[in-house]
Amino acid sequence: MRIATKVGFTRPGPNRWVAVGRPEYLRQQTELSLRKLRVDSLDLLQLHRIDSKVDAGEQFATLRDLQQEGKVKALGLSEVTVDQLKEAEKYFTVSTVQNRYNLTDRTSEDVLNYATENGIGFIPWAPISAGELALPGGPVDEAARRLNASASQVALAWLLRRSPVMMPIPGTGSIGHLEDNMGALGIALDDATYAQLESAR
Numbered sequence: 001m002r003i004a005t006k007v008g009f010t011r012p013g014p015n016r017w018v019a020v021g022r023p024e025y026l027r028q029q030t031e032l033s034l035r036k037l038r039v040d041s042l043d044l045l046q047l048h049r050i051d052s053k054v055d056a057g058e059q060f061a062t063l064r065d066l067q068q069e070g071k072v073k074a075l076g077l078s079e080v081t082v083d084q085l086k087e088a089e090k091y092f093t094v095s096t097v098q099n100r101y102n103l104t105d106r107t108s109e110d111v112l113n114y115a116t117e118n119g120i121g122f123i124p125w126a127p128i129s130a131g132e133l134a135l136p137g138g139p140v141d142e143a144a145r146r147l148n149a150s151a152s153q154v155a156l157a158w159l160l161r162r163s164p165v166m167m168p169i170p171g172t173g174s175i176g177h178l179e180d181n182m183g184a185l186g187i188a189l190d191d192a193t194y195a196q197l198e199s200a201r
């Protein structure tokens with residue numbers, strides 16, 4: 001088991017997220033994570049957002065230093081472009097990228113392709129969002145019926161077939177949904193179904 005966490009965001013109120021990428025704050029959040037998780041080193045530390053108010057290089061250098069000090073084993077990014085990813089690679093090995101990606105939101109297709117070509121783990125958030133595609137008669141609903149699976153399983157199975165570096169993180173507070181989501185590992189999408197989902201938007 002590996003534990004992943006993030007730094008670089010504050011939450012000043014409900015539904016409010018403000019990026020803070022000052023080196024001393026990234027360092028403080030890392031130290032607090034080490035203490036709360038009771039570990040000597042974090043398995044994966046991700047920069048939640050690049051703070052546009054702070055020099056990106058300064059933020060990347062802080063992460064690199066934390067890794068060199070042994071406080072972090074692997075480093076990742078979140079919601080970045082390919083150019084930002086390449087810039088970060090000048091400072092450290094980027095192990096993972098966590099961008100929003102699912103059947104209905106393929107905005108990060110270029111980042112996924114770059115990650116796939118370079119063996120970087122791609123962690124899509126909101127992975128089971130299928131929107132109207134999951135409505136009765138839609139491609140996700142049809143695939144689910146044919147495969148005797150749930151719509152969430154179809155969405156996850158499509159992601160898992162899309163790239164070998166894919167690591168979806170569906171959130172849930174329900175054991176039933178957790179089991180349902182894990183069941184996606186046993187769903188093999190045939191070529192025709194995969195192609196149908198691939199072309200659906």
Ligand SMILES: NC(=O)c1ccc[n+]([C@@H]2O[C@H](COP(=O)([O-])OP(=O)(O)OC[C@H]3O[C@@H](n4cnc5c(N)ncnc54)[C@H](OP(=O)(O)O)[C@@H]3O)[C@@H](O)[C@H]2O)c1
Nearest residue numbers: 078079098125126127152169170171172173174177180181
């Ligand atoms: N990098 C970023 O900027 C970013 C942004 C947002 C989230 N994230 C990450 O994404 C992860 C998950 O986020 P999230 O908790 O907001 O979750 P989410 O994956 O966006 O959505 C979870 C929702 O889907 C439902 N759900 C899950 N499995 C289901 C199933 N099999 N059938 C039907 N409904 C299902 C959940 O309800 P139940 O609880 O009832 O199952 C919940 O309402 C977290 O690690 C979070 O940090 C990252």
